[in-house]
Amino acid sequence: MAKQPMLKFVQVERDMPEKRTAEVRKEDFGEIYSDYIAAKAEEQASRCSQCGVPYCQTHCPLHNNIPDWLHLTATGRLEEAYQLSQATNTFPEICGRICPQDRLCEGNCVIEQSGHGTVTIGAVEKYITDTAWDQGWVKPVSPSRERVESVGIIGAGPGGLAAADTLRQAGVQVTVYDRSDRAGGLLMYGIPGFKLEKDVVQRRNDLLADGGVTFELNCAIGEDISFSDLRAKHDAVIIATGVYKSRDLAMPGSGATGIEKAIDFLTVSNKKSFGDDVAEFNSGQMNAAGKRVVVIGGGDTAMDCVRTSIRQGATSVKCLYRRDRANMPGSQRETQNAEEEGVIFEWLSAPKGFTDDNGKVSGVMVQKMRLGQPDASGRQAPEVIEGADYIEEADLVIKALGFEPEDLPTLWDQPELPVTKWGTIKAAFNSGATEMDSVYAVGDIVRGASLVVWAIKDGRDCAEAIIASLNAAQAVAAE
Structure with a gap:
C-alpha cells in the first residue's frame, strides 16, 4: 500500500x-519571510487533514480549492498545484503574502x-506561485478568439486588474x-515593500500588458477624459x-503641521523606494x-505606518488605539511583527487634541479609556476615564483612521450615478451591475474599505457577468 502523504499534523x-x-x-524594506525550500513546503502541506468539509475553503472569499492544492504540493505535483490555485485566484502569490490568513483560511x-x-x-500558496514564475509556468493570457467588444475599467487596483484578466x-x-x-493601486502605493515587494506586483502588470490589456496611466476621469x-x-x-x-x-490643534494622513505617508514612502524624487520626503x-x-x-x-516609521x-514609534489588543481590527501577526521591531502600543488610548510649538505639532493630548458595554456592532464601546489625560510628545503624527469613498457623482459630473x-456605489450582489446601463462597480467603492481578496472576487464575478451579458446580446443579434 502506498504511504499516506497527508494527515501528518500529529507527527509534524x-x-x-x-x-x-x-x-x-528593520534596516530595509525587503519582505521579512524567507521562502520555503521544496522539501519544507511538501512537509508543511502534508499536515493538511483533507477535511470532508474544508472550512479553510469556505472561509476564503474566493473559495480556493486549498485541500487539493496542498495535496498536490505534498506529493510533488507542483505545476498542477499552481494550475489549481490560479484557477480561482488571479493573484495567488499576492494573497499568499498579504491576506490575513489568521482571520480567514488558517483561522x-x-x-x-x-x-x-x-x-x-x-x-x-506563496511558494507555489513563486515557483511557477521561476519555472516559466505563468503565461500571458492568450484567448482562443478575439472579440470586438471592449470594456473600460476605472482603477488599476486588485479589483480592476482581476476583472481585466478574466475579460481578456x-x-x-x-x-x-x-x-x-x-498600475496596482494600493498594492503598489499603499502596502509597504516589507509585506509585498513591488516587483511582485509589477510582473503581474507586465503579464497583463503582454496578454493584451491596455493601460492608460496618469489619466484622471473627469479631467483627462469624461x-x-x-x-x-x-x-x-x-x-x-x-x-x-x-x-x-x-x-x-488638528491644523498644526506635522500631522499627516496615512495614505499620503505610505505613498510617499513607496515612491521613495522606487527611486522617485519625492519633494515631501x-x-x-x-x-x-x-x-x-x-x-x-x-x-x-496603522501597522504599515508604524513599521515604515x-x-x-x-x-x-508609538501607536494609540482606543480599544485593547483583543479588540483591535488589525492582524495580530502584524502587531507582533511591529512589537518585535520596537513599536510601543498604547492600548485604551484615544486622542482628544494636539499641542503645537509655533504651529508645528509637539504632542498628542491623550485620554485613557476603558471598555464598557457592547455597542450596536457587538463590540465593547470605549469610555473615557476622567482625569487620566496626558500628553504624548510627538514630532510627526500619522492618522490611520480608515478610508471613505470620494464623491464620484460630483467629481465625474454624474449626478445620476447611484450611491x-x-x-459607496450601489451595485448588484455578485454581478456588480449598477442602475446605469452597462456600468458596473467592484471592490472597495462598493463594499467600503475591505480586503484585497474580496476585491479580486468582485472583479472576477463582475467580468463573468459582463461576458454573459455580451454573449446574450450577441445571441439576440444573431437571431
Missing part, C-alpha cells in the same frame, strides 16, 4: 518560513481547532484607466476606484527619520 509541527530578525529586517483550519497548529496555507481570457478588449503613474466619453467609447465600464478619502479628526515633511512618531489607529494601515529611522448613504 507547524513551521513557518524563517523570519529575518527584527534588528536585520478556520480544523487541526488548529484541535490544538495542532494550523496548516501554513498562505506560505505554501474571453477575448474582450480591455483598457484600464488610472490616475497614478503605475465619464460620458468613456461610456461612449466602450461597451461596458467597470468602476474599481477603491476608497482613498481619509477619515479625519476634527479636534483642537526630501523636505522632511513625510520622513520619520530622527522623529518621535505617533500613529493613531489600530488597523492594518521604524525603517525610516524614527527615534521612537448609498455612505457614498
Whole structure:
C-alpha cells in the first residue's frame, strides 16, 4: 500500500518560513519571510487533514480549492498545484503574502481547532506561485478568439486588474484607466515593500500588458477624459476606484503641521523606494527619520505606518488605539511583527487634541479609556476615564483612521450615478451591475474599505457577468 502523504499534523509541527530578525529586517524594506525550500513546503502541506468539509475553503472569499492544492504540493505535483490555485485566484502569490490568513483560511483550519497548529496555507500558496514564475509556468493570457467588444475599467487596483484578466481570457478588449503613474493601486502605493515587494506586483502588470490589456496611466476621469466619453467609447465600464478619502479628526490643534494622513505617508514612502524624487520626503515633511512618531489607529494601515516609521529611522514609534489588543481590527501577526521591531502600543488610548510649538505639532493630548458595554456592532464601546489625560510628545503624527469613498457623482459630473448613504456605489450582489446601463462597480467603492481578496472576487464575478451579458446580446443579434 502506498504511504499516506497527508494527515501528518500529529507527527509534524507547524513551521513557518524563517523570519529575518527584527534588528536585520528593520534596516530595509525587503519582505521579512524567507521562502520555503521544496522539501519544507511538501512537509508543511502534508499536515493538511483533507477535511470532508474544508472550512479553510469556505472561509476564503474566493473559495480556493486549498485541500487539493496542498495535496498536490505534498506529493510533488507542483505545476498542477499552481494550475489549481490560479484557477480561482488571479493573484495567488499576492494573497499568499498579504491576506490575513489568521482571520480567514488558517483561522478556520480544523487541526488548529484541535490544538495542532494550523496548516501554513498562505506560505505554501506563496511558494507555489513563486515557483511557477521561476519555472516559466505563468503565461500571458492568450484567448482562443478575439472579440470586438471592449470594456473600460476605472482603477488599476486588485479589483480592476482581476476583472481585466478574466475579460481578456474571453477575448474582450480591455483598457484600464488610472490616475497614478503605475498600475496596482494600493498594492503598489499603499502596502509597504516589507509585506509585498513591488516587483511582485509589477510582473503581474507586465503579464497583463503582454496578454493584451491596455493601460492608460496618469489619466484622471473627469479631467483627462469624461465619464460620458468613456461610456461612449466602450461597451461596458467597470468602476474599481477603491476608497482613498481619509477619515479625519476634527479636534483642537488638528491644523498644526506635522500631522499627516496615512495614505499620503505610505505613498510617499513607496515612491521613495522606487527611486522617485519625492519633494515631501526630501523636505522632511513625510520622513520619520530622527522623529518621535505617533500613529493613531489600530488597523492594518496603522501597522504599515508604524513599521515604515521604524525603517525610516524614527527615534521612537508609538501607536494609540482606543480599544485593547483583543479588540483591535488589525492582524495580530502584524502587531507582533511591529512589537518585535520596537513599536510601543498604547492600548485604551484615544486622542482628544494636539499641542503645537509655533504651529508645528509637539504632542498628542491623550485620554485613557476603558471598555464598557457592547455597542450596536457587538463590540465593547470605549469610555473615557476622567482625569487620566496626558500628553504624548510627538514630532510627526500619522492618522490611520480608515478610508471613505470620494464623491464620484460630483467629481465625474454624474449626478445620476447611484450611491448609498455612505457614498459607496450601489451595485448588484455578485454581478456588480449598477442602475446605469452597462456600468458596473467592484471592490472597495462598493463594499467600503475591505480586503484585497474580496476585491479580486468582485472583479472576477463582475467580468463573468459582463461576458454573459455580451454573449446574450450577441445571441439576440444573431437571431
